[in-house]
Each structure stands twice: as structure tokens, then as C-alpha cells.
Amino acid sequence: MKVEVYVTLKREVLDPQGDAVKRSLHELGHKGVTSARVGKYIELEVADGTDPAAIRAMCEQLLANGVIEDFRFELS
């Protein structure tokens, strides 16, 4: 079973990497970009029937830093 996990910085946390991306896109001529935020996209293969609560635990224990990051995941 495939699990897609999205880890993003909380809105109130500064994102210097995203700012650098935005600046670079502007320098490349893409002036319409008003915001860029960089997060993580993690693809997991887990045993069929894995409890979503276990996925949530993986996120909370390892994949996301709850102090500065949010996460969400989709099973497919």
C-alpha cells in the first residue's frame, strides 16, 4: 500500500529556502510568483491494511517536526 506524506512548514514559520526559490524564479523572469514554500513529499510503501493511526504515529515520531511543521497524508 502506498502512502504519500506531505510535510510543510507552519504558516507562521519563516521559510528562507522558499524565499530563495521565489527570488530565483523572479531572476529567471517568472515575475508572477508571489510566494514559494518548500516542504517535503515522502512516499512510503507499507503493509496492506496498515492502520492510518500508525501512519500518523510515523509522522509525529519521525517525519515531521511538530514544533515547526504540519503534515498530512493520503493512502492509495
Next chain:
Amino acid sequence: MKVEVYVTLKREVLDPQGDAVKRSLHELGHKGVTSARVGKYIELEVADGTDPAAIRAMCEQLLANGVIEDFRFELS
């Protein structure tokens, strides 16, 4: 207009970060995880009506390294 960009390592490229994630999940007791791949998830705010071809150009020019990475994006 919001754009979500997913950048993933090509299947044939080794992913040591993903391997470390898998190993750590096993050590935390999540033995059912058979694979972990770590990519990037980039949220952009762009001007309404931006041509998808421009988004594709951003990915090819900056956001993804075409030698080792694939990308896809969704407009919302």
C-alpha cells in the same frame, strides 16, 4: 492561483535519505514499511491565469534537476 509541485527522485536513482527514513521507522517499530523515498513538495502562489507551460518551465529551469529528478504539478 496556487500551484503544488512534486519533485521526486527518478526510480533508478539511489535515495540514501529515504533509506535512512525507512531504517529509522523500523527502529521505531514500524516494521511494515518496505520503502521510503523522500522528495520535495513546493507550494507556489502565481498570478491568476499563469500558463501551465510557464510552470513547467519553472520546474525544468530551477525546481527539479532533470538528470536525477522527475516532477509533476497541480494547479488549484
